[in-house]
Amino acid sequence: MEQDNSCIIRHFSHYCTLTDDEKQLLIALEESPTEIKAGALLWEMGSPANEFCTLRSGWAYSYRHLENGDRQILEVFLPGDIIGLREFAFSQRLENVRMITDGVVCHFPHKRMLELFRQSLPLTSVMFAIGSRHQALLTERLVNLARRSARQKMAHFLHEMYLRLRQTNDDISGQFRLPLSQEQLADILGLSPVHVSRTFSALSEDGLVFRDRYHLSIPDLEALATEGEFDDCYLTDNVRPLLND
Secondary structure: OOHHHOHHHHHHHOOOOOOHHHHHHHHHHHOOEEEEOOOOEEEOOOOEOOEEEEEEEOOEEEEEEOOOOOEEEEEEEOOOOEEOHHHOOOOEOOOEEEEOOOEEEEEEEHHHHHHHHHHOHHHHHHHHHHHHHHHHHHHHHHHHHHHOOHHHHHHHHHHHHHHHHHHHOOOOOOEEEOOOOHHHHHHHHOOOHHHHHHHHHHHHHOOOOEEEOOEEEOOOHHHHHHHOOOOHHHOOHHHHHHHHO
């Protein structure tokens, strides 16, 4: 794969400047790509956890089913993300992972990660930074679920997704594709699908977000951030000085 086409390289480059050797180590994590259809299950909770996968293209999500049959979506994965990091120290999967869209994933065993750690201190540092950011994302999601109104939840989530997408795609400018159904958004935000629809309508009436099926337009990012009480300090900027010393 060409370096310029690698989402994982663009993802890691957001944290620090990479050498050509480090880029080649990351490209090795994208070998043996597998095309996966939308809705396909990557793995089930309780199955053996002995490998990661990189998401070369497409979107995926992790989730748990509750005893009453409800579903809680825990995390949304974007191109360039590594899926399965939280299970590195566990023998079994802690959650289900399913594709949202058609995509390409590249599986690699845990031992490959150990080899990367041995060969590159900067990539090891970035990997820990990514793990820390995953934890911060989940913490922010918990606050969003527990303490914010429906409008705030939606505004915060949409602003977060926009910033995450912009990390590997500089071309987006206030517009992006969000391939999530109302049911999936409901399971992310702890709302009903009807409430999701009403919230989108309310945000649109106030000129904050406009939706045309899976395409979103945000005319004023700052206004949306204010609506969602959004502070981007939990994303990536705080780790850059540490990794560039």
